[in-house]
Amino acid sequence: DAGVEEGWEGEEGEAAPDAGEAAAAAGSKAAGKHMVSTNWVLHDEPFDAVEEAAVSVLHHLLMGTSASPLHHALSSSGLGQRVIGGGLSSELRQMTFGAGLKGVRAEDADKVEGLVLDTLRALADGGFDATHVEASLNTLEFQLREFAGSSGSPKGLMLMLSILPHWLYGRDPVDALRYEAAFAELRRRVEAGERVFEGLVRRLLLDNQHRVTVHHVPDPALAAGEEAAELERLRGVEAQLTPEELAGIAEVADELKKRQQTPDPPEALACIPRLSVADMNKEARWIDRDERVRDVAGLAGHATILRHDQPTSRIAYLSFGFGVETAGVAASAIPLLPVFARCLSALGTAEYDEVAMSRRVGAHTGGVSASFSAGPTLQRGASRSHLFVSGKAVDHKLPELGDIMRDVVLHANLDQRHRVAQFVREEVAALESALLQSGHGVVASMMAAPYSKSAWVSERAGGGVSYLHAMRELLKRVETDWESVLADFTALRESILLSPSSVLCSVTADDRTLTAADGVIDDILGSLPSAKAAVAGGWDGWEASAGARGGAGVGIAVPTQVNYVGALLPAFGGDGAGLTPGHATVVSSIISMAYLWEHVRVQGGAYGGFCDLDPITGLFTLLSYRDPRLPETLAVFDGVVDFLRSGQVTQDDIDKAIISTCGSLDAPMTAREKGATSLSRYMTGIERGMLQKRRDEILSTSVADVAKLADALEAARADGTFAAVASEGAFGKVEKATPGRFVVQKPL
Structure with a gap:
């Protein structure tokens, strides 16, 4: 216009x-x-x-x-x-x-x-x-x-x-x-x-x-001062109102609550266009891959190469994964891994300093990075942990991409105290910001750590308060004992990259570009030094370090006017028990869309309320986002089982949830995302038949399955936990009403 x-x-x-x-x-x-x-x-x-x-x-x-x-x-x-x-x-x-x-x-x-x-x-x-x-x-x-x-x-x-x-x-x-x-x-x-x-x-x-x-x-006094000023202003407004006006406000509030609690009439809902379960694809979406195993002279084991033929406009997406736990890395070194990975790709080499390497990467590729990744597997009590070096380039630039990735793996210049200190300061600042802006993620990470080895690793390597404390300690070491930090980084490179027991490689590209990438992959694998055998059970004692299950909740006190509240139940068998039943995923979707939406979002005033059932670990997590309430939300979480057993869930509700679940599973993916998803499934141990079985369970979910999830959650209640990120004032009110309910930390 x-x-x-x-x-x-x-x-x-x-x-x-x-x-x-x-x-x-x-x-x-x-x-x-x-x-x-x-x-x-x-x-x-x-x-x-x-x-x-x-x-x-x-x-x-x-x-x-x-x-x-x-x-x-x-x-x-x-x-x-x-x-x-x-x-x-x-x-x-x-x-x-x-x-x-x-x-x-x-x-x-x-x-x-x-x-x-x-x-x-x-x-x-x-x-x-x-x-x-x-x-x-x-x-x-x-x-x-x-x-x-x-x-x-x-x-x-x-x-x-x-x-x-x-x-x-x-x-x-x-x-x-x-x-x-x-x-x-x-x-x-x-x-x-x-x-x-x-x-x-x-x-x-x-x-x-x-x-x-x-x-x-x-x-530091601003949040409390603003809250006190708001309360004082409200008291002043209240003092000027007549009893009749106060009664009118209460009446309007009651009417609003009644309308919020009253379901939409069927005739109104019938006006909304919708799909049916019959419209859903019956086949689970599988991403084809060509799996090749190569013996490499330098490796004690072998290299597994996953090739994904996808339309990529002649761009190749290439990742090399090096085992971390199998390399014998000590559990105490887990918090170092994210910073170590950043140093590999950000500090340059002896030949190319940081600036020259950045320009080299920009001139020839779409980016090169290194990252630490941990996740669950379908093998009981196990987790997967890799340090990935990844890059992307158009087909005619693949030789340059290979040279850069090889330099990152073998020749990164780690002896740069000033820059490492800055990286760690940035990690600390980002974590402190996350507590205020995305506290629900911190809550979820803290709650899951005692129940899953992979969650415990993730909490210590980027997801939780343990990592924040570790970064603060690392910053002190960088500033006062740099030589010991450099020795730790050097040991990580030696054990993970310079003597890997095996290597996992994933490449996604169109057919012609895949052929061009094969030579680059061979060159990188051939450049790796001689390797050692895999180390078994490096982090087997994680349970002792993960903290107790159940008991008082963990409270994280920060300067905020909103809360992030969570509860967790180990609903199914945990690591190694196989994928959780598909029907449980559908019913958990109903909990999010109906129960939590109404009681946490609409009636409670939170920006969001949702739940998640991890299909690998079986952990059932309830979370609220930017929530004005704390104990009231925990009470809503406690009422989930009663909601499932109340008879409110109809087959029509289930059909809507089936459609929503299928929509999530069948969301569009780019070629790069398809390759990444296939790689994740390979590392987790998910096979085509498992996905199809779960798809069949999703599509056949019925009212009877609602009770099955209710029973699973009820059985897990005694072993569950809860946590929150909130203000000191909010925790103080809970302590007065229910002494000892939270053990409060003050990381900020």
């Missing part, structure tokens, strides 16, 4: 750089941790296609990787814990750009803006390295070619989201999808010697007066 564009008016008057302070809620341990960011509005009139492409490349040049100059200047400055701001934001009519730091000391707060501006001036004057520009151009073009290939979202949804910034503000939405001509023109200007990006730095940032620096000052 052209009227949208024509009806918008910008602010009039001369702009000038500004600065402001705002208080932010913080725990007592965060009292000295400020946040500072410098931000710009980039334009008034819309950019043309070439300018949009140039600004996107500029964002990647400045902030796209940890080695990008502005990101690197901030992260390595020692002024803060974590880079914030995000660089370019293009969702609004006027794009913005921001950069700053979180976890800044009060005395350093005024230095952040100066660092940002000084870094930009140096780039505008000295210019960007040609290899850096080429790497960023290649990276952006690769992402546009791949599009939703690695986003984890349906391609149609990503198409819609990509065109909305144009469409919402009266521009041609299809223009947002046309990039080849703009990038070709951009490359022509760069190759002609035009200082495109240096000019943008000066025009859009340094000379742009539409700039504000925001300083968030931590205030």
Whole structure:
């Protein structure tokens, strides 16, 4: 609608750089941790296609990787814990750009803006390295070619989201999808010697007066003060109301509650178009793979290669998995693994420093990374743990991808104390932020750890409070005893990568590109040093370290006005018992869609209430998200069995849940996601017949199966647990009403 564009008016008057302070809620341990960011509005009139492409490349040049100059200047400055701001934001009519730091000391707060501006001036004057520009151009073009290939979202949804910034503000939405001509023109200007990006730095940032620096000052008393002020305001309002007005408010509240508890009439529900169970695909979706086993001279065992023939636009997705527990890694070293993995791909090598390696990766590939992964298997009491080195490239760049991945595995330069310290600070900052913004994930991780070996590993390696404590201790060691940390990292590389007992490789590509990838895989496997035999039972004593089951709940006190509440029941046999029955998954979907939606979301006021039944471990988890209540939500969780036995669940409810469950199982996947899913199934031990059996159970779920899940949950009640992330005040109220219900920790 052209009227949208024509009806918008910008602010009039001369702009000038500004600065402001705002208080932010913080725990007592965060009292000295400020946040500072410098931000710009980039334009008034819309950019043309070439300018949009140039600004996107500029964002990647400045902030796209940890080695990008502005990101690197901030992260390595020692002024803060974590880079914030995000660089370019293009969702609004006027794009913005921001950069700053979180976890800044009060005395350093005024230095952040100066660092940002000084870094930009140096780039505008000295210019960007040609290899850096080429790497960023290649990276952006690769992402546009791949599009939703690695986003984890349906391609149609990503198409819609990509065109909305144009469409919402009266521009041609299809223009947002046309990039080849703009990038070709951009490359022509760069190759002609035009200082495109240096000019943008000066025009859009340094000379742009539409700039504000925001300083968030931590205030441990803010949350309690705001809550007290709100209560005082409400008391003042209440004092001015007459008895009749108070009675009227109570009557309206009762009427609202009644309407919330009254089911929609059948005639209203009948108006909603819906599928039937008969419309569902009867066959479980299986992803074909070609499994090959190769004896490799350097390996004590062998290499297993999983080849997935998928349409990938000549892009190959390649992953090498090295066993961790089977390599004899001590349980005490588990928390080191995520940081160690990041160091492998982020610190460069003796030949290529961090910046040169980042540009090398950007110039030849779509990305190279290393990560630690742990998960359950269908073998009782077992888990799978791998360190993966992964990368992607178009077919003609596969030799360069292989060279880079080999360097990451064999030659990463781990002896960089300053950068490792920064990585650990960023981990700490991210974990502290997760407690406030996604506490339900922390709750789920803590609850599951005593019941599943893989969950215990995950809680110690990124998912829970144990990992937060471990990262704080690691930071102390990096700062005071670096040699011991370097020795630990060196030992991890020696045991996991330089002497692997076996290697698992997964490659996803179209048929022609798979053939090209075979040679790269052979070269990497052939370069591995001599190996050792697998070590059995490295973490067999996990139960003793995982903590007691049942008893008082774990409480995590943080400065927040909302809660994250959870309960867990070991409903089925646990690791090694086979996939949980399909009917139980359907019934658990009804619990989420009906019972928890009504009692936690609608009546309780939480942003979300949901449950999950893990098909491998058999753990049944109930969670609430941004929940104003705590004991009331636990009471709702306690009522699940009674709900299932109340007779409220009808076959129509079950049919809707069957359709929803099938929809989740049959969600669209990109080629890359299909390869990753097949790899996960292989490591877990899931076979085609198991999936079909479970599919049959899902499609045949009946009212009788509701009682089966109720019985399983009732039998597990005594062995269950609960936990919450909430404010100290919320836990204090629970303690007064039910002493000893929570054992409270204060990690912030």
